[in-house]
Amino acid sequence: MGFRPVDVSNKFETIRTAKAEGKIYLSPESVEMIKNNQVPKGDVLSASQMAGMLGVKRTADILPFCHNIMIDHVVVNTQLQEDGVYVTAEVKCIGRTGVEMEALTAVSAALLNVYDMLKAFDKNMVIGDIKLLEKRGGKSDYEEDLSGLRCAVITLSDTCSKGEAEDRSGKTAIDIIQNEFGGEVVHYKILPDDKDLIVKELKDLSDRVDIIFTTGGTGFSKRDVTPEATKEVIRKEMIGFSEAMRIVGIRFTPKSLLSRGVCGIIGDATLIVNLPGSTGGVKDNIRLVAPLLKHAIRMAKGEKKH
Template identity: 50%
Template sequence: MRTVDVSYKLQTLREAVAYGRIKLSKGCIEKIKNKELPKGDCIEASKLAGLYGAKNTPMLLPFCHPVGFDHAQVEISIGDGFIEVTAKVRGIARTGYEMEALTAVSVALLNIYDMCKGFDSNMVIEEIKLVSKKGGKSQYFENLKGVKVAVITVSDRASRGIYEDKSGKLAVEKLKELSAEVVFYKVVPDEREEIQKAIKEAISSGAEVVVTSGGTGLGPRDITPEAVSEIALKEIKGFGEAMRIFGSQYTPKALVSRASAYVLPEGIVVLVLPGSKGAVKDYLELLGGLLKHALDMAKGKGH
């Protein structure tokens, strides 16, 4: 058993809202309204219990990540024969707050039950449900279904057959996982003309997104960003910044990488990745779901 690995995800603003309802006798509801229960103010105590529930979710549910949140709110309203509880949990994190909101509602309802059980033996918790959630992969990321892509590995030794190209093949696999159609794959040496020629061949093959692997370091033969920028119209600076910031959480050495992304005059997006398998995996998981949006913008389709 294990929790889901969310280490590769970007931290984004997330929010979850949950709802629950408990049915009570009218007599019990009157006691709650008049604050006549021996244990005290049921409404305020249940709001507090809900907040405790949200904070302690990972202690109750073993597969929930122990993520902090920035805001939690529990609201309770009294109806005709029932009480409704709504919880909102919000924060910036790598994973959502659905379970925190649901747990807050659950604990608030259980607290109502506990405080009222001596006066109403027929209480029924009728429903607990997630009302809405915002942020994260489901809101910001898209797959690449219908998008034709190309992979170009830039490596002197791999192009001469000294060792097998593993990072480029991994990029092909990751792009297919994103539902992309891979129409071109090639290994070229660290030569400006060869890189540019391969990109043009990829475009001729129908590629709309080109992913390169290798040549982003500081060595004298590392010239992939320069080769691409010479034929590019614009640089997508945010992609490069995100890769370095994200990568530096794994190793500070990522800060010397020159990973980047560009838009070519034809509206083609080129993602320039480092040559390691780890970088290819992490950065495609990080940015792969944003390539469709970048492509749409590059083709003038707006936001």
């Protein structure tokens, strides 16, 4: 079995924070030595703070599945208590992955430094109670699946509608919707690049399904009319979704800027999401927007999430 870190390339860059704590239990004599600054190696509390900060920076070197990330802020506090040293660490970054492991490593490194500075004098030290206190940012703050939602997938392609080519993009969309996000695809159809037919299909599905995913027809040819058909039927455009799909898409291929895909709301609260015709574009864009679609539906209905 191979090992690999999680692929975070299609995640949003957000502010990530994490806070952790831990403690090393010392003998009364060791506590007095720290209090009176009698440890030969120097100031235990200050040195352990520095060790914690260095631990944050070297986390990816120690733990094989941690990503190299740019740390924006770190605070390590060491507090002398009557039975030992209590350590907290708070780490912050703007990135695509969390910093909880960095905070836990900071606490661990600080506690190990206390141990190292006192090992000649205290043979019964115990490191314990290391735990994550909180983490914020990333998908845990906003992500939802598509369970309980009825979805439609419409592939728009002249060649596929004639049976001259296999519909790979639509089948890819169905697979991701159902197997990765738990949505139910209740309608699947292949249509030619005909604006009137597309408009009719979208109107027929309005309020019968929760989300309509279209694939294809978002390019520059005369027959690429999916965005025009979508704009004709939606009552409000979800500009942020289509902008994000293009902006994030350029991480994978500059060709994402050639997509004219539109996202919007038809009827009461049915969402339409135009996806490109490539399987790669379908994968990247569904994974990008799917975690926010339930919240978008609630907003369209005037509901609030509590």
